[in-house]
Amino acid sequence: xxxxxxxxxxxxxxxxxxxxxxxxxxxxxxxxxxxxxxxxxxxxxxxxxxxxxxxxxxxxxxxxxxxxxxxxxxxxxxxxxxxxxxxxxxxxxxxxxxxxxxxxxxxxxxxxxxxxxxxxxxxxxxxxxxxxxxxxxxxxxxxxxxxxxxxxxxxxxxxxxxxxxxxxxxxxxxxxxxxxxxxxxxxxxxxxxxxxxxxxxxxxxxxxxxxxxxxxxxxxxxxxxxxxxxxxxxxxxxxxxxxxxxxxxxxxxxxxxxxxxxxxxxxxxxxxxxxxx
Amino acid sequence: xxxxxxxxxxxxxxxxxxxxxxxxxxxxxxxxxxxxxxxxxxxxxxxxxxxxxxxxxxxxxxxxxxxxxxxxxxxxxxxxxxxxxxxxxxxxxxxxxxxxxxxxxxxxxxxxxxxxxxxxxxxxxxxxxxxxxxxxxxxxxxxxxxxxxxxxxxxxxxxxxxxxxxxxxxxxxxxxxxxxxxxxxxxxxxxxxxxxxxxxxxxxxxxxxxxxxxxxxxxxxxxxxxxxxxxxxxxxxxxxxxxxxxxxxxxxxxxxxxxxxxxxxxxxxxxxxxxxxxxxxxxxxxxxxxx
Numbered sequence: 001x002x003x004x005x006x007x008x009x010x011x012x013x014x015x016x017x018x019x020x021x022x023x024x025x026x027x028x029x030x031x032x033x034x035x036x037x038x039x040x041x042x043x044x045x046x047x048x049x050x051x052x053x054x055x056x057x058x059x060x061x062x063x064x065x066x067x068x069x070x071x072x073x074x075x076x077x078x079x080x081x082x083x084x085x086x087x088x089x090x091x092x093x094x095x096x097x098x099x100x101x102x103x104x105x106x107x108x109x110x111x112x113x114x115x116x117x118x119x120x121x122x123x124x125x126x127x128x129x130x131x132x133x134x135x136x137x138x139x140x141x142x143x144x145x146x147x148x149x150x151x152x153x154x155x156x157x158x159x160x161x162x163x164x165x166x167x168x169x170x171x172x173x174x175x176x177x178x179x180x181x182x183x184x185x186x187x188x189x190x191x192x193x194x195x196x197x198x199x200x201x202x203x204x205x206x207x208x209x210x211x212x213x214x215x216x217x218x219x220x221x222x223x224x225x226x227x228x229x230x231x232x233x234x235x236x237x238x239x240x241x242x243x244x245x246x247x248x249x250x251x252x253x254x255x256x257x258x259x260x261x262x263x264x265x266x267x268x269x270x271x272x273x274x275x276x277x
Numbered sequence: 278x279x280x281x282x283x284x285x286x287x288x289x290x291x292x293x294x295x296x297x298x299x300x301x302x303x304x305x306x307x308x309x310x311x312x313x314x315x316x317x318x319x320x321x322x323x324x325x326x327x328x329x330x331x332x333x334x335x336x337x338x339x340x341x342x343x344x345x346x347x348x349x350x351x352x353x354x355x356x357x358x359x360x361x362x363x364x365x366x367x368x369x370x371x372x373x374x375x376x377x378x379x380x381x382x383x384x385x386x387x388x389x390x391x392x393x394x395x396x397x398x399x400x401x402x403x404x405x406x407x408x409x410x411x412x413x414x415x416x417x418x419x420x421x422x423x424x425x426x427x428x429x430x431x432x433x434x435x436x437x438x439x440x441x442x443x444x445x446x447x448x449x450x451x452x453x454x455x456x457x458x459x460x461x462x463x464x465x466x467x468x469x470x471x472x473x474x475x476x477x478x479x480x481x482x483x484x485x486x487x488x489x490x491x492x493x494x495x496x497x498x499x500x501x502x503x504x505x506x507x508x509x510x511x512x513x514x515x516x517x518x519x520x521x522x523x524x525x526x527x528x529x530x531x532x533x534x535x536x537x538x539x540x541x542x543x544x545x546x547x548x549x550x551x552x553x554x555x556x557x558x559x560x561x562x563x564x565x566x567x568x
Contacts, residue, residue, distance in 0.1 A: 249400060
């Protein structure tokens, strides 16, 4: 900063931005509060909830005691992590080739890959549903891993491509001059330099896959349903459920919130396909 | 410098990704197109699925819920875009100013983007917008007012609000990134020369952000056209067709009425609609790739 800013200005900015920021964040704070209340307390007026009711971890226990909670959670983990790593496996060679051995068609291929992302999922809902039904993939984790891999593959390729592009080509040439084989080049030169970019790609894609709520809701029933579907089951509840819904929601979003905070910068790159840096 | 051998291996390395994406795009697309010309309902097996030409398109478009869904989609996308773009510019300008604890404040603003759609839908519907037990309801009673029945009286507006809450962080984050690449010295020079805040904003800051704003609008449009879970868990498209969007309408004809032909015709229309937006977005990104 070339210009000195008075503390007074800073305080005013902090108060305004802090208030607005807190308002955006408030729903999350509020479900965190409700998740530690009894069901009877959770529907009382906000001030009573805060100041004249006890705290309890019962809702978390109740949600986790449901025989199937762990199943939903592990489905979410398997689907998000599985699709991300399968995608990485397919995308790394492709992005590597496009970044280091660019041909005349590289740009067109990249743009075309991106265009597959523009296809609205609902436009292919029926064929995918029927194909899954006929091949027995409906309501299986394998099926969802496959779908989410295909959905996020363009983003993975693009992110890796932009990261690989930043690795200077001279280093590779130097390695080649020193007689490194392609295999050695990849293992000893490229991989160490590419790991940060790959880590952020993994992070962003786990977030996107974890929160995906079109295919996960439409292609699963009892067996392969992840947390998105588990939470959706609270849309037609019986009896009081605010505290339990809050506890379940907190458990469903907490891991991703934490990962998201670490990947803010990569988020911009990944979601704008390098158009904003 | 690339040798012939490396060119060949490059092609081999690309082929799994290219072939898979090609199959993922072409196979379902051709099937949707094909089904859209058949009379094909899963609830009436054995009808032989005869070819019926444009009949499905005719029924889909002349159905009054199609017109309603089209307008609801436009209102939802337009409303959310307006709120998130204007709000995003405001938030970005605010967060770019010097302050204490900027990192923490930014984290709070961005957080809603990481909340899964079914959670956002349900917590707003129950904990906030429920007229009896929600915070807004409690607030209204405390002030002696009649609580608003959000999903009964203003269903579409309520959904626009919820979706905006989820996407405002996205717009803010991207616009803030763009803003931070603005040359501060230029702004200060303009300030010294006596340019007012409005002038600096209008002639320097806004043009600098123009590209990022376009990107935000286009990318959000792609995602907003497919909003689904938020509607499913809050209103189920109702009351009546008040919150039925094109995506939701196709879902209803496909997986609730099992009308493959009709759903496919709707799917083709949705693809065309999304493609109109996609063409503009691709041009923007393609330009950047050259630079």
